[in-house]
Amino acid sequence: MKKPAIDFRYKLIAVFAAVVLGVFGIGRFGADDSLVSASASGPTPSNTNAPSESNCTACHTSFPLNSGEGTVAITGLPARWTPGQQISLTITTSQADGVIYGYQMTALDSQGKRAGTLTLPASSPQQSQLVTGIVGGESRQYAEHTIDGILPTVFGSKSWTVNWTAPAQPIGPVTFYAAGNASNSDGSTAGDYIYTNSATSSSGGSPFDFDGDGKTDISIFRPSVGEWWYLRSSNGGNGALQFGTATDKLVPADFTGDGKTDVAFWRPSTGQWFILRSEDLSFFAFPFGSSGDIPAPADYDGDGKADAAVFRPSTQTWYISKSTGGTDIVAFGAANDKPAVADFDGDRKADIAVFRASGANGAEWWIRRSSDLAVFATQFGNSTDKAVQGDYTGDGKADVAFWRPSSGIWYVLRSEDLSFFAFPFGANGDVPVTGDYDGDGKIDSAVFRPANSTWYANRSTAGVLIQQFGQSGDLPLPNVFVP
Structure with a gap:
């Protein structure tokens, strides 16, 4: 059944309100007292639900992790990568009731160590940023949204693009971990949906690939x-x-x-x-x-x-x-x-x-x-x-x-x-x-x-x-x- 037009107007008003809230200091989300629902300036590191990490339900407690009708998805990742290959990834947080959206993503090898390098495509204003965090004594790199990257691409969904450069040498499978936040933008940590997901790509890995270029020989x-x-x-x-x-x-x-x-x-x-x-x-x-x-x-x-x-x-x-x-x-x-x-x-x-x-x-x-x-x-x-x-x-x-x-x-x-x-x-x-x-x-x-x-x-x-x-x-x- 088609929703009445008034729903669209209320949603539009909420989006403009979210921008105002973001400009006036809505903080990061993660496990500290300053976290609020919009997460406009980007989450603190280590909230992707990767091994030894938490996720944002530590503060956004209204709903269990991965509940409701929403998702966070990582697309563009091939089944296999080759050394030095640059791959463009798209991270999408979707939830029909969300007003503003956020994400965080990291790439790790099978030992939980940083794998490859995340970079950002040129954009003005920049909708993503790169941060680092320490987990288990190891430095991890994260891509996450900025205050300019929280408005939906279309109502109910927001996408970001991040580039990943594969390691110079084959290191086995690399797993990308992502968390998404679909916020109601009411200025509190209540009423927000948190989603996590992962995707894996193997190095080389083609059968009968004796020279490691990702192709069968x-x-x-x-x-x-x-x-x-x-x-x-x-x-x-x-x-x-x-x-x-x-x-x-x-x-x-x-x-x-x-x-x-x-x-x-x-x-x-x-x-x-x-x-x-x-x-x-x-x-x-x-x-x-x-x-x-x-x-x-x-x-x-x-x-x-x-x-x-x-x-x-x-x-x-x-x-x-x-x-x-x-x-x-x-x-x-x-x-x-x-x-x-x-x-x-x-x-x-x-x-x-x-x-x-x-x-x-x-x-x-x-x-x-x-x-x-x-x-x-x-x-x-x-x-x-x-x-x-x-x-x-x-x-x-x-x-x-x-x-x-x-x-x-x-x-x-x-x-x-x-x-x-x-x-x-x-x-x-x-x-x-x-x-x-x-x-x-x-x-x-x-x-x-x-x-x-x-x-x-x-x-x-x-x-x-x-x-x-x-x-x-x-x-x-x-x-x-x-x-």
Whole structure:
């Protein structure tokens, strides 16, 4: 039902009143006695609800945190960042009953330390400001509103733009924490809504990214001589080294968290993992698993490092050696299932998942979400299809997907609404080699054609890439985890 016009006039009067209150000294909000509802001059540091921080409900006590119909949102953040990249972020506080609005945001690494640098775009008058605060002995940087940045962009909502320059080196995932204040501008701390939210972006992080530029690299393993070859997407140069034998299982992943894929293999006969550090090409080895297991490394604990993991078909049990410490043992799946691990729920942690080719009515997917441990199951595909799960839509969640060798058709089940789309790319005899070949945070359909050692990548932003790389008998690395 449309609101009467008188509501609009009252709201407009309230906005003008808020400006007057702001000009005459409405203070900051946070945990001190001078705080009032408008928060016009900006909040005190350390109120974003980040680790070891409070939030503004310490003073604005009328409503519980994140209550009512409002939100604070961080948009513009890609799934992955590259060193030195500058990213424009938008922070929006929304609440239909708000009259003036505020925010505060900070960027932290997985250890709670400042990550990258926040800067402000040119604006007159400037609607945001930068401040610093000390939390746990560490300095943190914050962007927050100014007295000139409290009026709504449109009624019920206010947005601010802040630039973030990524660290010069990969440091793993960076999380942005934001708090928003939707104030009624009555000059007190009563009647205001406080909201908090966070968003995470990983460094590098594209699968099979050996040079750390955020793009999947064309790469192969040559079993006859135990050689790894990759084509650097950053400069077109070749990388080559010898590591492993023809009977080893290839498990390339970023085990050290530097944003680069490490050359690695698992030896079934001994259960040993051998990892060649991308930082200095030194290697380390450790036992985890036994003969008959299927290796399934991924970042199960969300710290930006791949964890050694195996699925044991004989007991339908997963064993995960977390880089943050400890081992998870989880019963999940059936004897003939194949691991189909990915982050399906968007919490930046890999979910235990299986592809069951021989389901009752076709191929089945079973996913154990790490966010709430709930199980999602769906029928999608048939017994001869190839599981190629990944984030094709760029929403931060992996989509259930398969490639049909007989027709070269790709089928993608959107995580957003479980609708699906299909398209042709490749031919019978090709091998699927999905990856993010253009670094836009979306998985690209791609195939390797063994007949002529040619790669075809259907990049979502840069067109089709066609590249000859490899020779007869080579194994394309982006295919090693495809069941």
